[in-house]
Amino acid sequence: MTELNQFWRRAWDRYVQLAPDADRIHTLLKKNGETDASLVNDHVAFRTFQLPGIGRHELGAIFEKWGYKLSGETLDFPEKKLKANYWIHPDRDQPKVFISELELGNFPADLQDWIRGLGEQACKRFPKLNENIFLEPSWDPIRAEDYERFYPKSEYAGWTGAFGIQVNHFTIFVNRLKTFGSLQDLNTFLKSNDLKLNQAGGEVKGTPSELLEQSSTEARKVPCEFAGGVKKEAMGCYYEFARRYTLPGSSELFQGFIPKSADKIFESNFEKKK
């Protein structure tokens, strides 16, 4: 197994702790006739903060040693105060790497100070960045009261504070599945197995004419360890599904992202108001 594939396996093992549904979905899909070769990832998404030492471009550069190249396109999510970029591998069986970054400028000073403190810890732990930053704790466990205080102000900051800089989600590349002809068929299968799909912006985001259709499960609460050994539940991660279409007049699949769809996919992480 290559170093890159080993990295993805370790990142997956960590991810399924936060997204137990993802593991279950693999089992269900294999029972339905899918194989390791047909379960390919379209992209893997990471979250970070706009801070020196851990910014999205610095994290993305880690993947360049494995042949990844930065796509020129920057994605902007002004409502969520996020910017994102993605990296593409020449081997199309390797997932795109999607890294978003929370811009701190518009947040209250206490939230900014808290995040800067986390960033400083990460820089001390990983003075020379390498892939271990995605596989090991980025900082000491945060205090439960900080999570409760800041989560309502920014779900993104709360999640990243609680779990650190690691995979937020993997994404099944629906085109490669052998037993489903469409994303809609896959969604029907998942729902018939009692999985909840994110309905924000409609179950399927995007259309064939936009060249990308996406859906995702809803994240659920998972155990999380906070400072002082305090154990509480926090919102974990979702699993995403993407089907791509060919660019007009070409046999190449569209490789980009659609900000208005991704904006709604981000909400799969949101705790549902009761």
Ligand code: NI
């Ligand atoms: Ni995604």
